[in-house]
Amino acid sequence: MKKLQKETLTNLCDQLASHPWHDEEIEELVHPKLGIITGFQELLDQLEVLRKTDLGHTPPAMSVQKGN
């Protein structure tokens, strides 16, 4: 997986059906300063670990039931 470039996110938002984001928001994803969210690169690295985990046939979570 190549290192994330800000340009990639900008192009993604420009070329797919997307809300019009300001440059500051995309910048926050690449170089976070607000202390609220994880940097996107870090998140992608962790998601890559998750992608390589075999979950068998586990379905997505739905509502919980008593006794399950």
Place this chain on the structure above:
Amino acid sequence: MFMLHSKLQSEEDIAFASATELHRLMVKGDLSATELTDIYLNRIKKFNGLSKAYITVTPNEARVNVTSFTRHDLEASPFAGVPFAAKDLFDIEGIKTTGGSRVFHDHLATEDAVSIARLKKGKAISLGKLNLHEFAYGATGENPEFGTCPNAYDTSRLAGGSSSGSAAAVAFGLAPVTLGTDTGGSVRAPASLNGIVGLKPTMGRVSTRGVMPYCWTLDHVGLMTRTVHDCANLLGLVAGFDPQDPVTVNVPVDDYAFELDNEIAGLHVGIPANFFYERTDPEILAAVERVQRYLVSHGAQLVPVTMPDMTNTRTVSLTVQMPEALSVHSRYLDERGDLYGQDFRAGLALGQCLLAEHYVRAKRFIEVYRQQTNALFDDVDILLTPTTPAIAPHIGTVTTKVDGMDEPVGNAITRFTSFFNMSGHPAITVPCGLHSEGLPMGVQVVGRYFEEKLILNVARLIEKNDEFSVPRPKIG
């Protein structure tokens, strides 16, 4: 004027009394519901500038409602005449639901949220709507539009969030009980930081209909109270199946306050061997260990348990939260995008840039967490953990450093709570003492699905020990 009572010598004593005690005084005739409502409204006038707890106060509605119930109502409901307030995500008919944001400055609710309707049916008196981190996004509770709620024990520190106003209102004596929402710990964490009781019931125990969503998969209605008994009564009032909410589950609602003082001999208490006791303030660890010893002295048995791999739980939670939040706000972003706060817009942009497979995989991990956590409950009755790894941070803190590791402050506040939003298990925080810096600490008790009665019972036992109580904060 209310009659002075042996324990309640002033209006401040009344303001910091439990809902149970206030109701008892009203039934006895020592205090009228009108007097009680006025005491709180006067305190809100006096202290809301400091606490920032309320976004909207509704004195006229409160004064009308307070005259609308009978003696029979007073005796039938433990909340008749008792004031309450709700996080400004809950719809109350005829009142604005701002979500703590400029975006909804003109958003008037046309009907009550289910939990509000149930409180009103129990003749509780709504005082208004409470402050929060914009749209419940973030655990610091910082809000540039409505102000940041300070901690009642040290106003240079955060109340925490996202249900910051819900915690501050109880902690500053501006309401005896409040409703909040808990998506990653937004009720339990601020409750712990402010020395009060906070409950996130089982997913599906309390309807979220009429509550502005943040993340459907993880949102829970949560309760904040001064005592465990109040929490038990409040849950009994708001819990229950809602056929129009696909998440609620049709299981009987217990009488949670009945047999709340049961002994716990033979209870198996799970102590996580990983994650929950790491990178934590040593004083908090020591307090939680004192709670463990206390439970053992009452006949409980400590059982070491290994939690699921917690390495990526934050990632899983965030990967579900942000696309769902974006979906909630999609329409308003188009119409009023520039009214959103900078930090929330960045979070929504993150939701935009994740791939669909990331989201689905995260949801599958949540199912794994549920199965693995349920398996733990084959061997234990409850889990016991610290509620937060640290005391309330100072306002303006961006990152915290623990054991050489930097962590965004919001992540740190909810590090021990967010997992149970994913697993869906009921979790309660109760105070477990005062830190040497004068701030409250909390311990979290987690139970099997729909076994709120047991965790309330354990929380009540902890509460009964003065060693774990926290003093009333000095306000003003």
